[in-house]
Amino acid sequence: MSCSGFFLVDKPAGPTSNRVLQEIKRAFSKAYPTLNVKFGHAGTLDSFASGLLIVLTGKCTRLTPWFMHQTKEYEAVFRFGEETDTLDPLGRIIGHAELPSKDMLEQAIPRFQGDILQIPPSYSAVHIGGKRSYKIARDGETPDLAPRPVMIEALRMHSYDGEEAHFSIRCSSGTYIRALARDIAQACGSRAFVKSLRRTRIGPFAVDAALRPDMCSAKTMMHFTSEVAISLGLGAGLLNPAYFDRFLHGSDLPLSAIESRGKALDLFAGRSLADSPLALFSQSDAFLGIVQKSESGWAVKVMAADEAKE
Secondary structure (H helix, E strand, O other): OOOEEEEEEEEEEOHHHHHHHHHHHHHHHHOOOOOOEEEEOOOOOOOOOOEEEEEEHHHHHHHHHHHHHEEEEEEEEEOEEEEEOOOOOOOEEEOOOOOOHHHHHHHHHHOOOEEEEOOOOOOOOOOOOOHHHHHHHOOOOOOOOEEEEOOOEEEEEEEEEEOOOEEEEEEOOOOHHHHHHHHHHHHHOOOEEEEEEEEEEEEEHHHHHHHHHHHOOOOOOOOOOOHHHHHHEEEEEEHHHHHHHHHHHOEOOOHHHHOOHHHHHHHOOOHHHHOOOOOEEEOOOOOOEEEOOOOEEEEEEEEOOOOOOO
């Protein structure tokens, strides 16, 4: 039985992302006590937030960067007029300000679309001199956080009742919605925190297709296919069986090792093999790993193949 794959999980508000992951891992270990399976998640959600969490298993945990660095979509409610130290409903109120008008918000929103610089929240997992920012903040100090470039692809305010505004947001990986609420409020001479947050999409994956944590099992696990690889921005190709042992040992492969006939023509989707890293599959569609075009052929970047030949 293959234990490598991933789950689309609809995380409830309340537990941490790690707690949800550990619950899934415990259930999996109970059902298959003889298996030692690695688990990880591709991008955390704050405990107060709900929505899509991608949990990776087995050798698919090596694909975390490709799952994590995808565009994210959120539904959020910002509460204006006060700010908490954590910029979420779990923190303590540290300040009050006048409520902004709807016109003020509408005028400020365009300034936060496109490529912007954003200072992460003090209560974040950013490393500062080897220490997490939130640990520095908990010690009563102010973390020295530098602005970071992020992309806000879409920012739409659906409603505002004079205190709370409902936003839809599509943004790059690494964007802090809590910081966005803080900054929009500051641009209006006010303060704010995120009252509620739900992640609705990560790249090609929507929360509508996600499962409750207690529904995650070997039977409901998704597998990394060529279609998934392409949806994440990777290429996809088939390994000539004659080069399997060479690939398994991590040796560079000649260009001829990746077949481009038959089914592979569809997997390449018309793109050049040099356009992106390539997800490699066996003739029976088992995921083998990731290769990258090199000067002499293909260099192995991620190994996910089993020792037995397909």
